[in-house]
Amino acid sequence: PVLREPPTSWVFPVPALGDRRAEVSDGWGSPRDGGKRKHLGADVMFRRRHALDQTALYPPGTPHGSLHYFMPDNVPALAIGPGLVTQARHTPRGGTVTIRHADGWTSYYTHLASLAVELGQAVAAGEPLGTIGGDPTDPRHLMHLHLELWADHLRSRAVDPGPWLRRWRHRTIERAPHRNRGAALTYRPVGARGDRYPDWVQALRGKSGVYVIRERDAAGDPIVVYVGESHTDNLYETLTRHFQEWRRYKGFWRGQYAEGHDPGLTYRRDRVEVAVRVMSGPAALDEEARLIRRLRPRDNLIGQPEEVPF
Numbered sequence: 400p401v402l403r404e405p406p407t408s409w410v411f412p413v414p415a416l417g418d419r420r421a422e423v424s425d426g427w428g429s430p431r432d433g434g435k436r437k438h439l440g441a442d443v444m445f446r447r448r449h450a451l452d453q454t455a456l457y458p459p460g461t462p463h464g465s466l467h468y469f470m471p472d473n474v475p476a477l478a479i480g481p482g483l484v485t486q487a488r489h490t491p492r493g494g495t496v497t498i499r500h501a502d503g504w505t506s507y508y509t510h511l512a513s514l515a516v517e518l519g520q521a522v523a524a525g526e527p528l529g530t531i532g533g534d535p536t537d538p539r540h541l542m543h544l545h546l547e548l549w550a551d552h553l554r555s556r557a558v559d560p561g562p563w564l565r566r567w568r569h570r571t572i573e574r575a576p577h578r579n580r581g582a583a584l585t586y587r588p589v590g591a592r593g594d595r596y597p598d599w600v601q602a603l604r605g606k607s608g609v610y611v612i613r614e615r616d617a618a619g620d621p622i623v624v625y626v627g628e629s630h631t632d633n634l635y636e637t638l639t640r641h642f643q644e645w646r647r648y649k650g651f652w653r654g655q656y657a658e659g660h661d662p663g664l665t666y667r668r669d670r671v672e673v674a675v676r677v678m679s680g681p682a683a684l685d686e687e688a689r690l691i692r693r694l695r696p697r698d699n700l701i702g703q704p705e706e707v708p709f
Contacts, residue, residue, distance in 0.1 A: 405504055405548070407566050409480040410525040412508065412546050413443045415571040416471070421445050424468045424543060427559035439557045440507070440547035441564060444468035455585050462533050462540040470542035472621055475515070475527035476508050477570060479546075484520045487528075492545075493535055496528045499552060507547035507554070510534045512620065525570050530620070584611055584674035586621070589642065591669040596639065599675075603635040608677040609686045610638045611694065614670050621672065623696045625664065628687035630680030638675070642668045664698050 413421035425442040446468055447453060457469035464470070482500040489495070494511030512532025516522060533540035548563070550556040589600060612625045629637040643665060678686060691699050 405563050409567050410477055411567045411569045412477050412479050413544055415569045419445055420569050423561055426561050440545055441560050443544045444470050461588055462542050474531045476511060476529055476531050476544050478522045478524060478526045478528055479506050480524045484516050484518055487514050487516050487518050493532050494529050503551050505549040505552045509545045586613060586672035586674045588672050589668050605632050606634045606677050607632050607680040607683045608634050609683050611674045612671050614666055623694045625698045626687055626690045626696045628683040630683045641665055
């Protein structure tokens with residue numbers, strides 16, 4: 400059957416963040432699996448304006464960024480047009496939503512970190528469907544939205560969405576919504592277990608300051624879990640003890656507070672990001688207290704086991 404074109408009044412599936420518009424980072428027909436199959440849709444991210452643009456916040460080679468593109472946390476995927484949700488579930492490729500539109504069109508969205516709609520729900524153009532995450536099957540876990548557009552409601556009749564994406568209007572939000580306070584902090588990954596710590600962590604030796612650790616929850620959203628400090632020029636040692644997982648078995652258990660104010664809580668390096676502010680010792684004490692009040696980190700307030708095991 401002959402289909403009508405999707406309406407030009409539909410909406411681009413990723414909102415603009417201030418003056419930044421998302422665009423297609425990997426388009427229709429690009430090779431997959433060594434050329435065994437081709438890309439059925441379009442991947443959408445934000446383009447860097449120059450080589451160093453946003454690299455401190457979203458470093459290349461991390462889930463948040465590639466050499467030319469990046470994706471912040473908690474950016475919503477938007478319904479391109481009005482319709483009925485015919486799928487809303489977590490799959491091996493991440494959260495996945497399909498919407499049945501009028502005139503024979505179905506839109507397909509995947510790699511979502513969380514879902515905001517349910518099966519059978521009617522949605523409007525521009526309505527949030529969930530937050531954008533990464534593909535769990537991708538070793539890079541690069542965060543992006545994958546969009547497909549199916550004719551006759553059949554994936555076998557998928558068409559290149561690129562021409563329509565260039566026509567649809569962009570909804571704008573001021574910036575990516577943050578579940579955590581403290582957006583001015585710059586969070587960076589610290590590598591995986593066994594890796595050498597990055598140079599910026601090594602540079603903390605002999606310095607005082609504060610650090611903030613955030614960890615991703617089951618939905619992939621970042622949660623501030625701990626704020627700490629060193630006012631005795633041991634910032635490197637104080638920070639990295641949180642990633643020494645063997646410490647769980649060296650005289651205290653996970654969840655017990657030990658060694659004064661510094662807890663025995665440890666975290667997997669590959670699941671956390673850290674922000675650091677270097678300052679004088681007296682200033683570090685004040686800044687730690689201020690950040691705890693402001694950020695309300697999970698483990699500074701809870702963290703203790705319900706029962707002491709002896």
